[in-house]
Amino acid sequence: MTQIAISGTGLFTPSQSISNEELVASFNTYVERFNARHATDIAAGTVTALQPSSVDFVVKASGIKARYVMDKDGVLDPERMCPNIPERSNDQISVLAEIGVDAARQALANAGRAAEDVDCVLVACSNLQRAYPAIAVEVQHYLGTRGFGFDMNVACSSATFGIQAAADMIKAGNARRALVINPEICSAHLNWRDRDSHFIFGDVATAVLLERADEATSAQRWEILGTRLKTQFSNNIRNNFGFLNRCAPEGVGKPDKLFVQEGRKVFKEVVPMVAEMILEHLDAMTLPPAQLRRMWLHQANINMNDFIARRVLGRDPVGQESPTILDTYANTSSAGSIIAFHQHSQDLASGDLGVICSFGAGYSAGTVVIRKV
Incomplete structure (x- = not known):
């Protein structure tokens, strides 16, 4: 069977922080x-x-202390409370593609690959700025990759869903190398006037390069041992913005056209679901949780991650077993677990095991079990 490796990652971080x-x-x-x-x-x-x-309320509720954004002035203007992101002409690269290309180029460099070595681009994120053409095809154009590209939206779980899709395509022989890119401008679909959620999100873009394990040559590469996905319908995290909104003008501008959630219900239902999913995935692979050196979890809420880590390990995590980046990045939706992996994986040794796990709206969740080569 063809084995797949993660051979490079990239991270675009905006210059402005709040x-x-x-x-x-x-x-x-x-x-x-x-x-x-x-x-x-x-x-x-x-x-x-x-x-x-x-x-104090923000830190206690989430563990978040700051967040990066594309535009600080617009968000902090009490009369606006929305980022200023000017519309671009069709002849200019779109903002999502631009930050995605930045992260992708870093991933290619870290993998020791050129753009022409890639024949699949998958843009997987929680919100896309347009219906078509696909952002992935635009990224393909500006990067200079071959083959094909398409977009995917599974909210905060998009990265792990994208990794499984890319890995499956490589295994099937439909691609040799694939970029999974997660451009997230969450500041544009957050209601900054809502006390319960105004602090949650930040902006960022991440990228992961996947290829056949027997062809990967980078110093930092991880073999994918297994992937697992799960969805379960829920209205507890929702965003009703879409092309049908103008057909019902009475709803235009209502709070549900931005991110809304029932936070307590989400915590109660998603946290045990995700913990059990990780344990079941490890059990199916006959891997005891004690062998995990690291868990790169979705970075939504420190309390959620602490609970999940304790349930999986059977004890409190120590050191960097469950690294946190949400204190400075906030919730970056699909990109969060990849930021954690990008920043907290190079210290591990050959043979070390870890799991990338993302979860969110849908409900949806994905796990990727990996081993350092």
Whole structure:
């Protein structure tokens, strides 16, 4: 059987970062202005007063301390609270493709490969800026890769779903090398005026190069031992923005056209589902959890990851067994587990085992069990 390896990764990080202190100050200014503008209605009981946020609340709820964004000024403007990302002409590279190309070039360099060595580009992310042409085909054009490209959306699980799809295509002989790219501009589909979620997301792009294990030559390469995917329908994480919105104008601009979630329900239902999925995957491969050197988990919430790691290991994780990057990057949707892998894998030795795991809306979850070559 053809074995597949991850031979390179790449990470694009925006130049601008927003601290919790900056974000909370902006949000609370918005709250003060809203309550002042609606003081009469609030007194009459027809409008509910907004409640301020705090740095302590954000850190306790999520573990997030900062996030990178494409545009800081627009997000922090209390009268706007949305990034400024100017529209580009069709002759210019789109913003998603641009950051994806940046991450992809890094992955190619780290794998010791040229763009023409790649014959599949898969863009897998939580939100695409247009219906067509596919962002992946645009990335293919600007990178100069061969073959084909297509887009995939499985929300926060897109990276692991993309890795399995790419690995399967290489095994089937439909591609020799594939790039899985996760460009995430989450700041553009986050409701920065919502106290319960205004701190959650950040922007980033990651890329992973997959190829036949017997052809991979990079110093940092990982053999894929197994992959597993799971979906289970739920409305608890949802974004209703789409092309049909204009057909029902009464709903345009409503909160559900951005990211919305029932956070407590998500925690209660997703965390045990993911922990059991990892354990079942390891058991099917006759790999005891004690052999895991590292778990690169989806970076949504520190409390979720701590629970999952404890359930899988049967104890509290120590050191870098379950590395965290969400404190500085926040939730970057599909890219989070790949950032963790990119930044916290080079110290491991040949033969060490790890699992990349992403999970989110759908519900959806994916696991990729890998071994350092």
